[in-house]
Amino acid sequence: MSSNLLPMPLRTVLARPTASHSPARSTCHGAARAFGMSSALLATGYPYQGVPRDSHGLSMPIPKPSSKSPEIPPYPYGPRRVYKQSNGGLYGSSRIQFGNNVSEKHNVKTPRKWRPNVQRRRLWSDSLRCFVQTKVTTSVLRTIDKAGGLDNYLLGDKTQRIKELGPWGWKLRWRIMQSETVEQRFAAERMALGLPPKSPGVLQAEALREATLMGLIPAGAPAQQTQQLMAETQQVIDGDRDFVIGKDEGFMKEQAP
Numbered sequence: 001m002s003s004n005l006l007p008m009p010l011r012t013v014l015a016r017p018t019a020s021h022s023p024a025r026s027t028c029h030g031a032a033r034a035f036g037m038s039s040a041l042l043a044t045g046y047p048y049q050g051v052p053r054d055s056h057g058l059s060m061p062i063p064k065p066s067s068k069s070p071e072i073p074p075y076p077y078g079p080r081r082v083y084k085q086s087n088g089g090l091y092g093s094s095r096i097q098f099g100n101n102v103s104e105k106h107n108v109k110t111p112r113k114w115r116p117n118v119q120r121r122r123l124w125s126d127s128l129r130c131f132v133q134t135k136v137t138t139s140v141l142r143t144i145d146k147a148g149g150l151d152n153y154l155l156g157d158k159t160q161r162i163k164e165l166g167p168w169g170w171k172l173r174w175r176i177m178q179s180e181t182v183e184q185r186f187a188a189e190r191m192a193l194g195l196p197p198k199s200p201g202v203l204q205a206e207a208l209r210e211a212t213l214m215g216l217i218p219a220g221a222p223a224q225q226t227q228q229l230m231a232e233t234q235q236v237i238d239g240d241r242d243f244v245i246g247k248d249e250g251f252m253k254e255q256a257p
Contacts, residue, residue, distance in 0.1 A: 045088075050122070050130035054179040062132060063171045065089075075170040077163055089135030091116060092143070092164045123150045127179040132172065140164070151176055 049062050063069050065088035079087050083095045094116035100109040117138045122131040126149060136144075140153075147153040154165065154173040165173060176182055187197055 046133040048122075049133050050125075050128070052175075052179070053129040054127065054181070056178060060175070060178060062128070062175055065168045065171070069171070072171055072174045075167045079167055085118075087167045089118065089137075089166075090140045090169050091118070091135075091137050091166060092140045094137050094139060125150050125176060127151050127176045127181040134168070134172075151182070155182070 045064055045066065051058065052060070052062060063072065083091075085091070086094070096116070097114040099112060099114070101112050102109055118135055119138065119141075120133070121136050121141070122133050123136070123144065124130075125132050132150060144150055144153045147156065150172075153161075154169060154176060156162075162170075190197060
């Protein structure tokens with residue numbers, strides 16, 4: 001039967017897609033967009049990082065992998081010189097492994113390499129009450145599940161765990177330690193060990209000692225100058241204002257020959 005013999009309504013129905021198929025196509029396109037590998041998802045850093053909902057909130061966001069934050073203590077093992085991509089994610093001890101494929105018949109060696117299975121995930125943090133976007137290997141994901149969550153993994157006190165964290169995990173560890181949930185957890189551990197709780201004066205003395213070690217406050221400075229510098233440092237941490245730590249009165253001063 002030729003198409004000219006068909007009635008007009010029937011040709012219209014056959015040529016036009018039915019209403020049941022149209023939502024399926026739109027849903028499929030939506031799923032493709034949701035799981036697509038766009039340039040924003042593959043960009044360096046984490047552009048869709050979560051916003052902490054603890055007491056600090058927006059005043060202390062999640063640090064970036066490449067940012068230089070003077071308030072964060074330096075990583076004790078330093079940046080990784082081999083496989084530098086692991087400095088911006090939770091890679092554990094995974095590295096690129098090199099080897100050969102050897103044929104059974106002629107024993108011909110073909111060089112090859114094995115890369116870690118790295119994925120970009122959003123992991124929930126109970127202390128920050130938000131998702132933390134990070135690059136993580138599947139082996140570290142299994143370790144996080146065994147530890148009981150991201151916070152327990154980052155707060156591990158074993159030497160091997162600190163080595164596995166890397167510079168990025170060390171920054172995340174410092175950030176969750178500033179939340180009230182982890183502070184209450186540490187206070188409960190001190191009470192269980194029979195240690196007295198830390199008073200605000202002790203906490204301020206520890207912050208002063210850390211600031212002196214990092215060079216933010218000169219050693220042996222008067223108490224008034226120390227308090228002023230600590231206040232300015234806190235303002236810089238809370239906002240984006242620049243400040244000068246110290247002034248050299250004799251800088252660029254001409255001297256008589």
